[in-house]
Amino acid sequence: MPRTDEAIFYQLYFQTPGVAEAELERDVRATIRRLAYSGSGNAPGRDSIAMVSRGGGFLDHTTDPDTLPPWLSAADIEFYAGEFGRTGFRGGLSWYRNIDRNWELLAPFAGAVVTVPALYVAGDRDLVVRFPGMEQLIANLSTFVPQLRADGHAARLRALDAAGAGTRGERRHARIPQGRLKDAVR
Numbered sequence: 549m550p551r552t553d554e555a556i557f558y559q560l561y562f563q564t565p566g567v568a569e570a571e572l573e574r575d576v577r578a579t580i581r582r583l584a585y586s587g588s589g590n591a592p593g594r595d596s597i598a599m600v601s602r603g604g605g606f607l608d609h610t611t612d613p614d615t616l617p618p619w620l621s622a623a624d625i626e627f628y629a630g631e632f633g634r635t636g637f638r639g640g641l642s643w644y645r646n647i648d649r650n651w652e653l654l655a656p657f658a659g660a661v662v663t664v665p666a667l668y669v670a671g672d673r674d675l676v677v678r679f680p681g682m683e684q685l686i687a688n689l690s691t692f693v694p695q696l697r698a699d700g701h702a703a704r705l706r707a708l709d710a711a712g713a714g715t716r717g718e719r720r721h722a723r724i725p726q727g728r729l730k731d732a733v734r
Contacts, residue, residue: 555600558606585611586610588673597609662694
């Protein structure tokens with residue numbers, strides 16, 4: 549995972565139990581607003597969110613918006629803040645702390661091919677799609693997903709305009725033109 553003298557990849561920052569929890573749980577409502585907004589297609593200047601400054605925190609490169617975008621309501625924030633306030637962030641962070649074990653458990657499936665028709669949808673501003681190396685990975689997805697389709701044609705990706713990581717929430721009303729989804733997965 550990437551690291552420099554100045555910063556480490558966010559997944560490395562999440563490794564030490566208690567560190568990320570302390571930061572994220574300091575103000576759960578602000579954390580939820582920052583994460584939802586900063587990972588979205590509405591946020592400006594989102595290129596540096598994957599790297600955490602040494603001695604800094606994950607939220608340092610996020611934005612707490614003055615107003616919520618139309619797809620995100622105060623009720624949404626309250627719901628998630630209530631749940632994470634009750635349970636904490638340890639469960640979600642533990643997924644990152646278990647990455648090596650996940651690789652071990654999934655080893656029998658290395659090189660497996662997805663044989664059913666599939667459609668890969670992401671936001672054109674999704675941070676993960678812009679991580680280093682992802683362009684090559686997406687270009688080669690058909691190696692592992694030979695029936696990958698977009699708009700009814702063999703393609704790399706169906707991108708939703710101005711959407712980030714939360715495509716289901718941000719662009720919940722986005723539609724593939726009628727008949728295209730059915731054609732895409734034939």
